[in-house]
Amino acid sequence: MQVEVKRENEYVPNLAVLKNRTDMTELETLFEFEFKDKDLQDHFSYKPGQFIQLSMFGIGEAPFSISSTPTRPGTIELGIRRAGDVTEAIHRLEPGDVVGLRGPYGNGFPLEKIKGKDILIVAGGIGLVPLRSAINYIIDEREDFGHMTLFYGACLPEERIFVDELENDWPSAPEVDVLQTVDECHETWMGNVGVVTTLFDKYEVDSENTVALICGPPVMYRFVVKELLDLDFRRDEIYMSLERRMKCGVGKCAHCQVGHKLVCKDGPVFTYFEVQRLQEAI
Amino acid sequence: MQNYVIKKEDLNKLVERALDDYDVYAPVQKKSIHVYDQISDPASMDLNYGQTMTSAKKLFNPPVENMMTFDFDKKEIKDRLEDTIPENPSLIVGLHACDINGLLFLDRVYGGEYDDLYYQKRREKTTIIGLNCLESCESGFCRSVNTHIVFEGYDLFLTPIEDERYYVNVGSPKGDRLITLAPDLFEEATEDDVDAFRKSLQKKHESLPVEFHLDNLMETLDMAWDDPIWEEIGEDCMNCGSCALVCPTCYCFDVVDEVGLDLKESTRKRKWDTCLYYDFALVAGNHNFREEPEARLKYRFYHKMRGAVHDQGIIACTGCGRCIDACPAGISFLDVLAQLQKNWASAPTIEGGN
Ligand SMILES: Cc1cc2nc3c(=O)[nH]c(=O)nc-3n(C[C@H](O)[C@H](O)[C@H](O)COP(=O)(O)OP(=O)(O)OC[C@H]3O[C@@H](n4cnc5c(N)ncnc54)[C@H](O)[C@@H]3O)c2cc1C
Ligand code: SF4
Ligand code: SF4
Ligand code: FES
Secondary structure, three states: OOOOOOOOOOOOEEEEEEEEEEEEOOOOEEEEEEEOOOHHHHHOOOOOOOOEEEOOOOOOOOEOOOOOOOOOOOOEEEEEEOHHHHHHHHHHOOOOOOOEEEEEEEOOOOOOOOOOOEEEEEEEHHHHHHHHHHHHHHHHHHHHOOEEEEEEEEOOHHHHHHHHHHHHHHOOEEEEEEEEEOOOOOOOOOOOOHEEEEEEEEHHOOOEEEEEEEEOOOOHHHHEEEEHHHHHOOOHEEEEEEOOOOOOOOOOOOOEEOOOEOOOOOOEEEEEHHHHHHOOOO | OOOOEEEEEHHHHHHHHHHOOOEEEEEEEEEOEEEEEOOOOOHHHOOOOOOOOOOOHHHHOEEEEEEEEOOOOOOOOEEOHHHHHOOOOOEEEEEEEHHHHHHHHHHOOOOOOOOOOHHHHHHOOOEEEEEEEEEEEEOOOOHHHOOOOOOOOOOOOEEOOOOOOEEEEOOOHHHHHHHHHHHHHHEEEOOHHHHHHHHHHHHHHHOOOOOOOOOHHHHHHHHHHOOHHHHHHHOOOOOOOOHHHHOOOOEEEEEEEOOOOOOOOOEEEEEEEOOHHHHHEEHHHHOOOOOOOOHHHHHHHHHHHHHHHHHHHOOOOOOOOOOOOOOOOOHHHHHHHHHHHHHHHOOOOOOOOO
């Protein structure tokens, strides 16, 4: 259930403490935060695919997809790549340090709507961050969904994130297939080599009763969507999460406008049907 | 509905009395231009103005404002909402219909699903005396975008009528309160006054031109994405952002944290931003969704005339003409729209309109 926690001033974040950090790659770390306020700890809920605004005091605020699942409440996990001022500062945090969080914002993946369907997930690189929330949600609510297949592509084996779940937890969950590929590799890599779309040759996807959730770098979308359309996926059953510069997260600053929609309020998850109608979207 | 009349000279007396309770803002002449400025003497206001150079948006959404402060030692956030809102209520005198429509647009942006209290609180504390334009200003095209009329968003609305008087429409309880502040200055409108009011409206309708049709603009813009005009004006545009800064409905903002000199606290500020600036749509990895100047200028048109309709139900242009006056490259918002309609006409265009 989505409980709304009303704040007086929407822009003022709530304080949260870093509980844990797990380095995943050279650039990406998983951070686990807990709200200071006990009430918020208990009542804060969100949908997979929604995002949060994180404040590093004195440096700035930036949007991050929530990578944990609401089915495992208590803390919020964010998988963050070092990219600039705010993210560098986040990477310097130690357990016990305090940040600000506000949200959740955005629409999230339409998990209610796709109940009972088979699900194909295509993730590229750090695009797995929001999708991990959906994957673990589906695993936790297993009987509500059909078969789940994950295609994951990264540039190099050591650039993969959530490796433990990719290798162990997810493949061993019921009704889940996981296929990975890397663009380039060393001798130690025994798996697939090639961009994520090459996995479509290796695994038979039945588009009947299947929806696709995709997230990755902008270049990935066009190629993946082409594969999906060739397999007869319906344009409104291909869901993609878009990324834009954001300042407010609540539809006021216009930074995230794409065509005639706002990524923060109308998205970040759009169907391919919608995306096609948005100028400059992909 | 009770309407009133007030003598033009008595409006100054009203303002004089209001100065005790309100911070009063009015159009003031500065060299060859007019701006909204705070006044302490009614004599300094000049209601006989065409258009102010900048809009009244700055009184509701200032160019820079403090949102909150972070105390690094105590690890506390202090909401600065209350101290960013002026202590006294404000009174704006002489706001034209286009600008009141601009505020009605901002009301939508800053309301809706999420409240923007910085704007809303200022808006609540402001009383507006609107002023009807009976003649067109130099660059404005309000009638083409239906903003020459306004039915809400003001507290009192003045229409000049014969014998140096104003006909007064009351738009809100705040307007009523102004009238009780000076009941001796207002007279109830008689039938003759209503007649005079009607004559003024007639004069207005005769003098304000229609320069293009709004009705097929959405279709036009949907077809015109690849029109060569974007490249043409894109070459002239310097991406200086002046058009957006003077615009009453451009609301984009940036948010920055500034650390105090004592390094003990930082302040989160929001500042006006514009989509014309290079880094507006820049994301990590240096990917810019609108890399070329042309793409950013085109986006301004599409956001205001197309995106806003999706988002807020109305276009984000009041036809005030300020962007036309402000543009150093001589780009006219009106001419571009009119030209696009000519190129993509699905409905008759206005003869002689350019
Ligand atoms: C909905 C959403 C979800 C997201 N989820 C995640 C997530 O789960 N994990 C994650 O890691 N990221 C995520 N992001 C991206 C994340 O928000 C950005 O990486 C972050 O905002 C970068 O902030 P920063 O301060 O670290 O970088 P900035 O300092 O803002 O800079 C980022 C990059 O932009 C360039 N840049 C910035 N300003 C300028 C300028 N003025 N001129 C030239 N170049 C400039 C720089 O090259 C820099 O590398 C998400 C974004 C969105 C919109
Ligand atoms: S004022 Fe003119 S030159 Fe400046 S950004 Fe706007 S259109 Fe371009
Ligand atoms: S776009 Fe130009 S004419 Fe329209 S409201 Fe803004 S400044 Fe006025
Ligand atoms: S982030 Fe401000 S409008 Fe979307």
